[in-house]
Amino acid sequence: MPSAFTVSQLSPEIRDRMSLEQRLALLFNFYREAEMHGARLLLNLHRHITDGDSQIKLTRHLSDECRHAWLWTQRIDELGAAPIQVGDGYQSRLGRKVGLPRHAIDLLALTLIAESRAIERYQLHAKQPGVDARTLEVLKAVSADEPWHLSWVGEKMKELAPQYGGQAAVDRTIEKYRAIEREVYQSFLADETFLMGK
Numbered sequence: 720m721p722s723a724f725t726v727s728q729l730s731p732e733i734r735d736r737m738s739l740e741q742r743l744a745l746l747f748n749f750y751r752e753a754e755m756h757g758a759r760l761l762l763n764l765h766r767h768i769t770d771g772d773s774q775i776k777l778t779r780h781l782s783d784e785c786r787h788a789w790l791w792t793q794r795i796d797e798l799g800a801a802p803i804q805v806g807d808g809y810q811s812r813l814g815r816k817v818g819l820p821r822h823a824i825d826l827l828a829l830t831l832i833a834e835s836r837a838i839e840r841y842q843l844h845a846k847q848p849g850v851d852a853r854t855l856e857v858l859k860a861v862s863a864d865e866p867w868h869l870s871w872v873g874e875k876m877k878e879l880a881p882q883y884g885g886q887a888a889v890d891r892t893i894e895k896y897r898a899i900e901r902e903v904y905q906s907f908l909a910d911e912t913f914l915m916g917k
Contacts, residue, residue: 734913743854744800746914749808751791753837754861756810758784760830767823768875776871783864790857797853809836812903817896824876824883828892831872832900838865840911847915 761781765774792802805811810833820826844850845858876893880886 740798741800742914744795744798745803746911747791747795747798748803748805749911749914750840750861751788751795751802752805752808753810753833754784754788754791756808756814757830757833757837758788760826760833763820764823764826764830767826768879773875776875780868780871783868787861787864790860794854794857809833809903809907812907813900816899816903822883823879824889824892825896827872827876827879828889828896831869831876831893832896834865834868834872836900836904838862838869841865844915 758781761777761784765777765781768774768777795802813829813833817829820829841858841862845855845862850858876889877886880889883889883892
């Protein structure tokens with residue numbers, strides 16, 4: 720595999736010969752990449768919101784993201800594959816489209832949007848017919864943390880809203896990023912559908 724894999728690098732012949740396990744191993748690399756990207760975003764947030772309560776929550780959240788990446792790494796290994804660098808994953812595409820976040824509200828909004836999509840993706844995957852028990856176990860484990868992630872990030876955004884133009888301005892930021900994210904996710908859907916073996 721190349722050092723930064725993209726699904727578009729797979730020829731039709733290779734796609735046709737791939738087993739479901741090979742496809743799933745690649746999909747789990749995309750999940751792993753998203754979790755690791757989320758961890759990087761949280762590390763960046765550590766410099767922007769420095770009060771004690773936020774630092775505690777950020778560290779817990781970061782720990783969760785790293786554990787999720789580890790669970791996907793283990794699952795990839797269990798399928799007889801190795802982790803690879805994903806060059807065109809969901810978070811990478813989102814980052815390219817959004818550009819450089821300017822302040823804490825931008826970072827929190829991106830975290831909120833990405834976490835919302837993560838729980839949706841994991842829950843949809845878990846509902847697919849024929850999901851093996853071990854993958855289902857990992858999907859449930861990573862999904863279990865997402866509601867708390869969404870909750871604390873949403874609360875922090877409300878708390879910081881007066882410093883960033885009020886709640887209406889924060890809501891506009893969220894909606895702006897949500898619109899970009901929907902577009903990015905649509906561009907990723909065909910790859911994800913193929914990797915799920917549908």
